[in-house]
Amino acid sequence: MSDLRVTVIIPAYNAEQTLARAIDSALAQTEPAWEVLVVNDGSRDATADVASRYAAPVRLIDKPNGGAASARNAGLDAARGELVAFLDADDYWEPDKLKRQCELFQRWPDLVLAAGAYYSQEPGADRAPSRLPASIATNERLSLSGGAALRFAMHAWTGVVVARRDAIGEDRFVSGLEPAEDRDFWFRLTLKGPVCFHAEPLATAVLEPSSLSRSNVARDCGNMLRVIDKNRDALPGWVRAKWSSHTRYRWAACDPDLAAAWRQFGRSLWAWPFPYARHDVTMPFARPRLFARLVRQTLMGRPVGVSQGAAS
Secondary structure: OOOOOEEEEEEEOOOOOOHHHHHHHHHOOOOOOOEEEEEEEOOOOOHHHHHHOOOOOEEEEEEOOOOHHHHHHHHHHHOOOOEEEEOOOOOEEOOOHHHHHHHHHHHOOOOOEEEEOOEEEOOOOOEEEOOOOOOOOOOOEEOOOHHHHHHHHHHOOHHHOEEEHHHHOOOOOOOOOOOOHHHHHHHHHHOOOOEEEEOOOOEEEEOOOOOHHHHOHHHHHHHHHHHHHHOHHHOOHHHHHHHHHHHHHHHHHHOOOHHHHHHHHHHHHHHOOOOOOHHHOOOOOHHHHHHHHHHHHHHHOOOOOOOHHHHO
16 A cells, blocks of 8 residues: 555535545545545535535535636645545546556656546446547656647546645646646646656546536637647747647537637638647547538538547
């Protein structure tokens, strides 16, 4: 058993239906969590009551509603473990998730952050492994900068991330960038030191239709463009152009408004007219496939209406 103490931070807003599953998955770990902080972000349902049913190591933190970034920051301010793990209230972990990741931090004492593969699951459906570029899920200690660091952060899903608390220091999530605030934070942490991406799925992302990244693609992708620009000093111009293009491609692939999809597709080509590298995407010929689909939808007079997973 690891001697590293792990703090689990679960931000929760109106999560009475799913919170218990998330907490139970954190408590059922083969490598026990030292503390589980449930941050009730001004919920209007019974979220606080659900969390209050649990004894230590679960602890409830109540705060006014401020969004995911402020809730995670409240958890970071209260965290006491050497490692901090993040779990959203509608997702859940595999039983050996923390054990596998603690082993990485023991193997490499200078490791700043560990991420990993995961399952995706529509509510009530079977889950499937996430699609990730082979260059990401390597199980290796990586020292990254520039475009490679941004690529890592883009694929680091919050529900798998564990970070060393002393490496986080006073850094915090930036409110107003939701739901891209996590990618911004992972990018900044990745620049601080070595990271690792575990190839085996360690958690499940439940794709709730009401989540920000699925219900408002314009906000998600628009804020991701802000993240790229915000970190411009750490990114060469060509890297910013390529990832701005990729963000607009994803926007075009997910926006149900056909006119908006065409507009973002054109801006994607303008920003980066070259093919995407295979290590940047999970689907070969990503934009030609999207172009063909947009043409087909235009001829049929139907909205795009695809899920987020089709835009990798």
